[in-house]
Every structure is written in C-alpha cells, then in structure tokens.
Amino acid sequence: RVTMDTHTEAEMPAPTMADEPFLGPLDIILLLSLVAGAAWYLLRSKKNDTTSTQFKSYSIQPTTVNTMAVVENSFIKKLQSSGRRLVVFYGSQTGTAEEFAGRLAKEGIRYQMKGMVADPEECNMEELLLLKDIDKSLAVFCLATYGEGDPTDNCMEFYDWIQNNDLDLTGLNYSVFGLGNKTYEHYNKVGIYVDKRLEELGATRVFELGLGDDDANIEDYFITWKEKFWPTVCDYFGIESTGEDVLMRQYRLLEQPEVSADRIYTGEVARLHSLQTQRPPFDAKNPFLAPIKVNRELHKAGERSCMHIEFDIEGSKMRYEAGDHLAMYPVNNRDLVERLGKLCNANLDAVFSLINTDTDSSKNIHSRVLLPTAPLSRTIWR
Structure with a gap:
C-alpha cells in the first residue's frame, strides 16, 4: 500500500525562484556602496552650491558695515x-x-x-x-x-x-x-x-x-x-x-479762522474731545482724567499744609498700586482769564496753529502736547 507521504524521485516538485533569496550578500554590499556613494556626492554638491551662492551674495551685497543697507526710517x-x-x-x-x-x-x-x-x-x-x-x-x-x-x-x-x-x-x-x-x-x-x-x-x-x-x-x-x-x-x-x-524760533504761527468747531483744541491732554469721552487703554499719553473726590486738610495748625486727597477712578478699569504715577493738570480761573484778555486787548476767540519749524529735533509728542491742532486763544491763556 502506498501512503500519501511517499513520492518517487520523478514526482518531487522542482524548486522555484521564490525558494531562493532575492539578494545575496554580495548584492547587498554592492547596493550599500552605491547608496553611500550617492549620498556623499549629493552632500558635496549641496555644500559647493551653498558656497557658490554665498560667494555670489557677498560679491553683490557685501556685509561690511560701510555698505550696510540704509532703511527708510534710518x-x-x-x-x-x-x-x-x-x-x-x-x-x-x-x-x-x-x-x-x-x-x-x-x-x-x-x-x-x-x-x-x-x-x-x-x-x-x-x-x-x-x-x-x-x-x-x-x-x-x-x-x-x-x-x-x-x-x-x-x-x-x-x-x-x-x-x-x-x-x-x-x-x-x-x-x-x-x-x-x-x-x-x-x-x-x-x-x-x-x-x-x-x-x-x-x-x-x-x-x-x-x-x-x-x-x-x-x-x-x-x-x-x-x-x-x-x-x-x-x-x-x-x-x-x-x-x-x-536760536531760531521753534514754531510758526498760522491763523485758521475757517476751522470747524469739532477740530478746535480746548485743552485736552490726549486726543480731541477726550474731556467728554475717555477711552482706554490709559497711559502717560492717554491719561484717565479722575475727578477729585475728597480734599481736606489734615493739620490745620502751623504754616505747613498736609492734605488728604482722594481721586475717583471708577469706570477706568484701573487699579491703583503703590508706585503708580499721578499727574496734576491745573487750570486757571475762567473769570481771571477773561479779565486778563480784556486788559491785554486780546481776541480770546481767535483760532490758530503753531507749526513746528524743526520736526526732527523733537518728537511729534512735544508739539502735540503743546498745541495739537487749532486752539482757541482762550485755551492757551487757561
């Protein structure tokens, strides 16, 4: 009786290509050598290309300080x-x-x-x-x-x-x-x-x-x-x-009788109309105008004065901390200004601007704080 495990020599299947390794040891060594050589060539080419590019860049635009590019706000x-x-x-x-x-x-x-x-x-x-x-x-x-x-x-x-x-x-x-x-x-x-x-x-x-x-x-x-x-x-x-x-005069006076009322400076510390509508954020150039809430003398006896003063910062979204800054903006009495104007025969309703004759020698903030747009003479006297 012949079992299923018994085969004659003629019946043995022939080996196929799949039974052998795809790459031999020699093939692998050769392939790795080719990859390494290609990588070395690419790196060398990239380095040479970078050097060439840098050389061209320097030849066109040297990096010495004498030829430093001068920017617009230079x-x-x-x-x-x-x-x-x-x-x-x-x-x-x-x-x-x-x-x-x-x-x-x-x-x-x-x-x-x-x-x-x-x-x-x-x-x-x-x-x-x-x-x-x-x-x-x-x-x-x-x-x-x-x-x-x-x-x-x-x-x-x-x-x-x-x-x-x-x-x-x-x-x-x-x-x-x-x-x-x-x-x-x-x-x-x-x-x-x-x-x-x-x-x-x-x-x-x-x-x-x-x-x-x-x-x-x-x-x-x-x-x-x-x-x-x-x-x-x-x-x-x-x-x-x-x-x-x-010393040359720093400002040139220009009368502007045709300026509309909404463009006339009336003593605002920051932008126009900031006395009526204050907008955050508040800082040194846009301060919050806080009214005085309490003003009382602490020591009435003697020549020296010590005042207790409180300012109302409600609505400012600010919180006072020790070391914060507080500035005082005093205003002359309105009646005294009117009387002085009459004594000097001055037109307190005149509108004019003072134009900075040398803007580079002072930042714009100086002329802006002094006279932002076209002020009334009355504003200046106050």
Whole structure:
C-alpha cells in the first residue's frame, strides 16, 4: 500500500525562484556602496552650491558695515540729508527722558551741533556702526531705569543688542545721562551699564556719565550736567558756541479762522474731545482724567499744609498700586482769564496753529502736547 507521504524521485516538485533569496550578500554590499556613494556626492554638491551662492551674495551685497543697507526710517539718512551731527536717543516710560532728549537736540544749534531726537524702538540701532562716518558726530543717550533695574519698553531691544553682541564701536562718540530714583535698589542701572558697555565696545566717551535722581529734583541734576556737557563737547570737537542769538524760533504761527468747531483744541491732554469721552487703554499719553473726590486738610495748625486727597477712578478699569504715577493738570480761573484778555486787548476767540519749524529735533509728542491742532486763544491763556 502506498501512503500519501511517499513520492518517487520523478514526482518531487522542482524548486522555484521564490525558494531562493532575492539578494545575496554580495548584492547587498554592492547596493550599500552605491547608496553611500550617492549620498556623499549629493552632500558635496549641496555644500559647493551653498558656497557658490554665498560667494555670489557677498560679491553683490557685501556685509561690511560701510555698505550696510540704509532703511527708510534710518537716523543716519536723516542726519546726512539735513546736515545734522547730533542724535539724541531716549529710553522713556513717562516722558521725562524724552523731554530731556528734545531739549538737548534743540540746544545743539547754539554749538554748531544741529541735532535730532530718535526713539531706539523705531530705529535700526546697528546703524551706530555707521555714525563714525559723519564728521564730528555725537550720540547722546538719555535713559531711564524702570522697575527693578530694567530698561524702558522702547529701549529693551537696544539694551539686549549691546548686551549680547560683541560689537566694534570704535570711532563712535557718545555721552549718557541716566534717570533713576535712589529709593530703588538698582539706582540708574540702565544708564550706568550702557555707559560702561559702550566704552567696552570701543566707543569714545566725550563727557562723563550724568545721573539724575527723581527722588530729589531731577531737573536740577540735568541742568547741572548739561551746563558742563556743552563746553566739553565744544572743546572735544574744536568748535565754538555761536551764542544765544542763533536760536531760531521753534514754531510758526498760522491763523485758521475757517476751522470747524469739532477740530478746535480746548485743552485736552490726549486726543480731541477726550474731556467728554475717555477711552482706554490709559497711559502717560492717554491719561484717565479722575475727578477729585475728597480734599481736606489734615493739620490745620502751623504754616505747613498736609492734605488728604482722594481721586475717583471708577469706570477706568484701573487699579491703583503703590508706585503708580499721578499727574496734576491745573487750570486757571475762567473769570481771571477773561479779565486778563480784556486788559491785554486780546481776541480770546481767535483760532490758530503753531507749526513746528524743526520736526526732527523733537518728537511729534512735544508739539502735540503743546498745541495739537487749532486752539482757541482762550485755551492757551487757561
């Protein structure tokens, strides 16, 4: 009997191709060699292509500071086009440093140093590397220290830039005036650091670091520093003061009798009509006008006065915290203004504008706070 497991030699099935390996060891080695060679070739080609591209880029647009691209809001371009040599940068949170910067820029014309004010946040500060190409140029920094030794919001990028980059500022002439408060732990930290760091990077300090203390009278500190600053600048650059008589008028009066009533400035601190409708967010340039709720004398005896005053901030969505700022905007008595106008034979209903004759030497905020649009004479007298 023949079982199912028994086969003759003739009945055994022939082996098929599927029974053998698809690739032998030699084939695998050869294939891996080809893949490795192709990868090496591609990487080498990519590297050569990158090198070639970089070479072409450099040949068309060199990266040296002398050929740095000048952007549209370039302070270098403004200096060169207007014949200015002084640029005053400010780091300001409440406006004091900005005001000081504007005053320095305006005064520069007395000393043949026509100046401009610049906000670091709006400038390409890498252009400091190009400032040395302007003959007898000078950069002044009016920098406030904010909070716990921090730079102001508009100065933060510049502060990080000089802190984290190994720059060559050789040939840059500079001076620094810092604004701080001695009651804080890190008194004038920003001004002190920037003054030291610029020197470390090769810049030349033209005049000593000035430090203003807001806990005392910061205006006095600034004036004292400024009175010594200008003579030193003149000696350094070999120039002479041209005297007080060269001071050009800063504003030009333009009468505007046809201005509509809704465009007339009536004493608003911020935008027009903000006295009637206040809109958040509120800050130094758009303050919340809080009415006085309580005003009483605490000590009636003696010559000194100590008042307890409360302000109503309901509806402002603000919460007062220790260290917040409060500004007073006094207004002259309306009846006294009318009487004074009659005595001077002045038309208090006249409408006019004061046009800034040199917009680059002061930021727009200064002219806007002074006379935003077309004011009434009565508004100015008040």
